[in-house]
Amino acid sequence: MRYNRHMRNWMIGISVLFLIITIIFSVLQVNYQEKAIYAIINNVSICILTGCLIALIQFILGYHNSKHNNLLIYYKDLIMLEKKIIFHPYSQVGFIDAVSGLKDVQEILNFYDSNVKLSYLQIDFDGQCDDALNAARELFDLYKKQIKTFKDMEDALCDGIRFMGKSDEDLFNDGITDIPKATQEMNAILQSKEKEIEFAYNDVNEQKKRNEAYVKLEKYLFNKKGENGE
Numbered sequence: 188m189r190y191n192r193h194m195r196n197w198m199i200g201i202s203v204l205f206l207i208i209t210i211i212f213s214v215l216q217v218n219y220q221e222k223a224i225y226a227i228i229n230n231v232s233i234c235i236l237t238g239c240l241i242a243l244i245q246f247i248l249g250y251h252n253s254k255h256n257n258l259l260i261y262y263k264d265l266i267m268l269e270k271k272i273i274f275h276p277y278s279q280v281g282f283i284d285a286v287s288g289l290k291d292v293q294e295i296l297n298f299y300d301s302n303v304k305l306s307y308l309q310i311d312f313d314g315q316c317d318d319a320l321n322a323a324r325e326l327f328d329l330y331k332k333q334i335k336t337f338k339d340m341e342d343a344l345c346d347g348i349r350f351m352g353k354s355d356e357d358l359f360n361d362g363i364t365d366i367p368k369a370t371q372e373m374n375a376i377l378q379s380k381e382k383e384i385e386f387a388y389n390d391v392n393e394q395k396k397r398n399e400a401y402v403k404l405e406k407y408l409f410n411k412k413g414e415n416g417e
Contacts, residue, residue: 191250319407
């Protein structure tokens with residue numbers, strides 16, 4: 188996407204340059220018909236200009252195709268992330284144990300980092316401000332807030348696992364004298380982190396923003412798909 192944009196801009200500049208050269212030597216050719224050099228240079232500049240225009244059209248088409256493909260990949264990754272968040276185990280029946288819970292949370296975080304973030308970085312936002320790109324940017328910002336709550340949960344689960352892995356003697360050495368109370372506090376922290384996850388996802392204003400952004404992105408992808416006949 189970025190390559191096609193850079194090459195498109197280069198071809199625009201080169202095309203304008205050779206258009207000017209062609210105009211100049213066309214005028215010279217008309218005014219000085221007896222000088223073959225002007226006709227030769229004019230013909231060469233016309234050939235180069237034609238090639239530049241053809242390349243320009245190809246890079247414009249390439250840019251729009253790569254834009255559509257990148258946004259489509261990003262959209263699919265967002266849908267998968269949405270499903271993983273919706274079926275986040277703790278929000279359904281609770282974690283079986285902290286280790287399994289950590290695995291589930293890390294699966295969401297890893298998918299976000301290795302898929303959503305990666306596909307987002309492939310999109311070229313430089314100098315662009317259309318609805319589809321704005322929607323893609325807004326969705327990334329919205330999910331980034333959601334992912335932060337999962338990272339907080341990951342930290343809490345890691346603390347819980349370390350806590351449970353210590354012997355009573357180790358806990359006493361750490362200054363924890365009331366182990367049942369400390370266990371309750373640890374569970375309360377985990378529950379509060381899960382509430383933060385639920386609150387962040389179910390926030391009415393955030394849901395409205397997500398839905399509106401999805402509508403804009405889907406409108407672009409649907410229209411583009413219809414034009415290409417795919």
